[in-house]
Amino acid sequence: MKKLVVLTGSGISSESGLKTFRDSGGLWENYDVMEVASYNGWVKNMNLVLQFYNERRAQLKNALPNNAHKGLVYLEKFFDVRIITQNVDNLHEKAGSRHILHLHGILTEARSTGDPDLIYNIGYKEINQGDLCEKGFQLRPNIVWFGEAVPAIETAAAITAEADIFVVIGTSMVVYPAAGLIDYVPKNVPIYLIDPNDVAVPIYRPIHFVREKAGAGVTILKEKLMTLI
DSSP: OOOOEEEEEEEHHTTTOOOOOGGBTTTTEEHHHHHHSSSSHHHHOOOHHHHHHHHHHHHHHHHHOOHOOOOOOOOGGTTTEHHHHHOOSSHOOOOOOEEEEEEEEEEEEESSSOOOOOEEEOOOOOOOOTTTTTSSSSSEEEEEOSSSSSSHHHHHHHHHHOOSSSEESSSSOTTTGGGGGGSSTTTTTTEEOOOOOOOOOOSSSOOOOOOOOOOHHHHHHHHHTTTOO
């Protein structure tokens, strides 16, 4: 099977009703993003950060995967599909995708503030001040905040370097290091980019643009990829 590597961003989740801070100029569900998605914000007001992610987790509980998520699951019949997502939701998992790498963490996990290797699957439960790990440290969302390192980026680069086909869905390609993954795509490997908006991509690579929202774009993508089998 050919290896199909897919990089997904907020555009694939927006059709399931999940908003991002880019929807409204730096506000994420009416919160200043740097107040709730940075370590400085955590130090300044832990309860505000915990409240924000508790709300996002509660919202996610009822969110359903859309046709784009389901379309990627369908493609597993014909390709070795590897998903690298910048999203912190679990909609790829809900849809049934089997190989998912979360670059920026996931809402349904908590992490120890004193030992980053202590990670807990909490589902849709709240994290509150005073909730401690087994070593006595406060728990925080297992989310990569602005300014923090992205531990999974090396694994993502290695997966990308093995791609036979590379697809980008619903990401602005301005958030690094994720945006830099396109530089790891092997030469002569076809790249498909699904987004209704103009997206800045390297001019030295030929890109197959599908100027549609994620759901409609994945439907078109499936038709195109069937010709490559």
